[in-house]
Amino acid sequence: MILTVTLNAALDVTYRVPRLQPHTSHRVSEVAQVAGGKGVNVASVLAQRGVPVLATGLLGGVTGELVRADLDARHIGHQFSACAGESRRAVTVVSEADGDATVFNEPGPVVQPGEWSAFLAHLTGLVEGLSARVVVASGSLPPGLPDDAYAEVVRAARGGGALSIVDTSGDALIAALAAGPDLVKPNRDELREVTGEHDLVAGARALLARGARAVVVSAGADGLVAVGRSGGVLRAALGTPLAGNPTGAGDAAVAALAAGLARGAATPDTLADAVAWSAAAVLHPLAGQVRQGDIDRLRPLVRVEQETATAPDEEDDRADPAR
Numbered sequence: 001m002i003l004t005v006t007l008n009a010a011l012d013v014t015y016r017v018p019r020l021q022p023h024t025s026h027r028v029s030e031v032a033q034v035a036g037g038k039g040v041n042v043a044s045v046l047a048q049r050g051v052p053v054l055a056t057g058l059l060g061g062v063t064g065e066l067v068r069a070d071l072d073a074r075h076i077g078h079q080f081s082a083c084a085g086e087s088r089r090a091v092t093v094v095s096e097a098d099g100d101a102t103v104f105n106e107p108g109p110v111v112q113p114g115e116w117s118a119f120l121a122h123l124t125g126l127v128e129g130l131s132a133r134v135v136v137a138s139g140s141l142p143p144g145l146p147d148d149a150y151a152e153v154v155r156a157a158r159g160g161g162a163l164s165i166v167d168t169s170g171d172a173l174i175a176a177l178a179a180g181p182d183l184v185k186p187n188r189d190e191l192r193e194v195t196g197e198h199d200l201v202a203g204a205r206a207l208l209a210r211g212a213r214a215v216v217v218s219a220g221a222d223g224l225v226a227v228g229r230s231g232g233v234l235r236a237a238l239g240t241p242l243a244g245n246p247t248g249a250g251d252a253a254v255a256a257l258a259a260g261l262a263r264g265a266a267t268p269d270t271l272a273d274a275v276a277w278s279a280a281a282v283l284h285p286l287a288g289q290v291r292q293g294d295i296d297r298l299r300p301l302v303r304v305e306q307e308t309a310t311a312p313d314e315e316d317d318r319a320d321p322a323r
Contacts, residue, residue: 001130002046002258003162005123005153006039006057008108008142009080010090011066012287020095020102029096034286035070036090038138038167041251041288042258045277047076048290051259054079056126058119058142060109061086079126081119085109088142092247101247108142116145120152127160133262136254137176138167147171151179163261167254169193177211183261185254187218200225201233216257216274218250223275223302226267233307236271238279238298248287253278272302 016030035044043055055076059067060083067087071078088106095101127135135157137150150166154176157164163182166173169190176184184207188200197203204215204227217225223237256277260270280294281287 001132002051002053002134002136002262003123003126003130003132003157004039004043004046004053004055004057004258005135005137006037006055006139007111007119007137007145007149008088008140009035009037009040009057009059009064009067010088010106010108011063011070012036012090012092014092014094014286016094016096018095019097020093020100026093032286033066033070034288035067035074035076036287038251038254039136040067040071040076041248042136042138042167042255043076043078044074044288045248045252045255045281045290046259047074048292049255049259049277051255051262053077054126054130056080056123058083058109058111058115059087060084063087063089079122081115081122083109083111083115085111085142108140109144111142111144113144116149120156123153124156124160127157127162132157132160132162134163134165134258136165136167136258137181138251138254140168141172146175148175148178150176150181154179154181165254165258165261167250174210177207180211180213183214183216183257184212185216185218185250185257187250188220191217201227216253216271218253218278220246224253224271224278226271234268234271234304235307236268236275236302236304238275238301239303240301242279242282244282244284246282248281248284248289249278251288252281252290268304268306272299272304275302 014032017026046053055078059080064087088108091104191203195203195206226234253274256274276299280290
């Protein structure tokens with residue numbers, strides 16, 4: 001069982017218009033509403049791949065009920081904790097003339113201290129009761145939560161015997177490192193923001209020095225770079241660039257990484273899966289969606305290269321992606 005934690009879940013609303021133009025009204029040609037937030041997208045991909053998964057986090061208000069209803073309709077297991085505030089919406093306007101997307105992300109509900117304590121108790125019960133193998137914590141933090149919220153999630157996972165993956169940014173990522181997450185997955189821009197490093201390997205090693213046990217960096221069309229405490233580096237990429245919607249690509253990669261950790265798969269295979277799942281997500285118009293046929297076609301095209309270890313470390317490397 002894999003648990004995904006989405007503390008700032010959303011209802012993703014997509015409007016399609018012939019052409020997006022400022023200072024005018026638009027006739028919307030198509031509307032789509034689906035449960036969203038990075039952890040929810042991870043759960044959606046895992047469910048499509050037949051991996052046992054349960055989505056949890058915080059939901060509130062009418063928007064929260066719409067999120068639950070969509071998860072039920074898509075047969076994605078969930079047990080969210082309640083908050084009094086209204087869960088957010090993320091509105092995307094797609095211009096059909098050029099394919100560009102403009103996104104409006106609401107901030108989310110203000111979470112009260114008691115609601116946060118109740119969630120942590122809820123999460124601890126899920127990890128222990130379901131014997132979860134991996135806990136994935138993804139996305140932004142809603143107002144009211146401390147920067148170290150994901151650090152507390154990591155500790156709850158470890159207390160229940162589960163591995164942890166953190167996919168967030170900024171202060172939330174920095175604070176999570178103190179708890180020693182088994183894997184963190186920033187993208188290239190997020191890595192540069194918190195480390196100041198333009199070199200992906202140097203940036204990843206900076207995160208390892210601050211407590212991460214392994215780092216996988218997503219670099220768009222350049223694929224994934226994995227760095228572990230053994231000092232080794234793995235690079236995985238698809239040889240052919242793809243056109244499409246990159247919005248949920250990182251979430252699909254995290255889903256593959258979580259599935260690989262949960263089943264104890266060989267790391268090069270897991271990294272190759274992550275590239276293939278991510279690429280398949282690019283080909284789908286909605287985040288959190290992949291097609292089996294796309295994965296089957298893309299997976300043989302992924303190439304994984306290993307670089308020689310240069311910074312060995314004898315500390316715990318159970319989630320070391322370059323082992």
